[in-house]
Amino acid sequence: MALDAQEMEVLMTGFKKVLVIQTAFPGDAILTLPLIQYLNVRLKIETIDVVCNPLTVEIFNASSYVSRTIILDKKEKDKSVFSLFKFAKNLKENSYDAVYSPHRSFRSSLITLFSSVKETFGFDNSSLNFAFKNVIHYDIKDHEVKRNLLLSGNDFENDNWKILPEISIDIEIKNSVSKFIFDNNLKEKFIALAPASLWGTKQYPANQFREIIEYFLGIKEKIVLIGSKNENEFCDTLIKNSNVINAAGKFSYIGSIELLKHCKLLLSNDSAPAHLGMCADIPVLMLYCSTIPGFGFFPYNNKSAFLSYDELTCKPCGIHGYENCPLGTFDCAKNLKPEIVIQKINEMISY
Secondary structure (H helix, E strand, C coil), rough: CCHHHHHHHHHHHHCEEEECCCCCCCCHHHHCCCHHHHHHHHCCCEEEEEEEEEHHHHHHHCCCCCCCCCCCCCCCCCCCCCHHHHHHHHCCCCCCEEEECCCCCCCHHHHHHHHHCCEEEECCCCCCHHHCEEEECCCCCHHHHHHHHHHHCCCCCCCCCCCCCCCCCHHHHHHHHHHHHHHHHCCEEEEEEECCCCCHCEEEEEEEEHHHHHHHHCCCCCCEEECCCCHHHHCCCCCCCCEEEEECCCHHHHHHHHHCEEEEEEEEEECHHHHHHHHCCCCEEEEEEECHHHHHCCCCCCCCEECCCCCCCCCCCCCCCCCCCCCCCCCHHHCCHHHHHHHHHHHHHCC
16 A cells, blocks of 8 residues: 555654665766755654765765765676676665665666665656555656655655755865866856767757857956866867866866856756756756756756757657757757857846
8 A cells, every 4th residue: 555645754764774776877966965865854864875876976975964875887897687686685784774766777676676675765667666665656747856855755845845965075175176266367256168968969059159158258257168077178179268268177076066166157058067056056057959948957046047949849859869960950959049048147147
């Protein structure tokens, strides 16, 4: 018999030690932090371990609400079903009261199943959803943070789901960012751009980013480009002025959050950097090309906004996007003109 929200919360308040499984992308990791925070603060769960991947371990280690991170190297040593079984067997020794799996993959379901934990929580659209004792409806109309929080048993009506992700930043990282700001004469707040994306059709065109950069340089703004080390070369192609600084690859995820705390606004694609801006609690303007806000990954702090050209029957063309536009037009990005973006940025930073 399914438990109602009140019965579910009573059940969970008896938990002392739980496991959260989230082995997806960095943005997904950040959007899982509010669930972890809620489990600790509201449900008083003292020990919360997290299964994550090598790329996102830094994010979960920076949360004061996470007791321990357990790395699943799903691309290398933990790739096979046998290795997953061994991995889950080791988890079994930790005697968890419950498992929460915001990640809906086949691998996450298998780990849950093999762990033999009595109380397990997952979504109805998870692979092998029978692995979960408590199955929660995944409503595509909700924000991902709200969807994750529903695993906790609360109804989360109105806007009470808008819990900002929190991270702690070491003094060494703060000092490194302070030095970067001093060395590049960034004492006055600057505009940050995250122009790259893993998915080609999520990436706003480079020539349109250049128009935006040139406009703000013309009114004496400084621009800092952020991204991964692999995106450094692409960011270099956008630089034609010494007032544009390429910081791509210079900082970790946590270092990037600290850097963003010093800027007046972040302009980002529908990608992980936008969620870093959420952690920094700064104004974030997210640009949607082939994807849509309705997927539930938009920035939700009060200072942020998004732009999306939705007058197309072909949009969205996929959840993540493609390397290139399937129709060869890329109208979803090209019709989101730079002047529209510039006007919105000016509104948000209130010149």
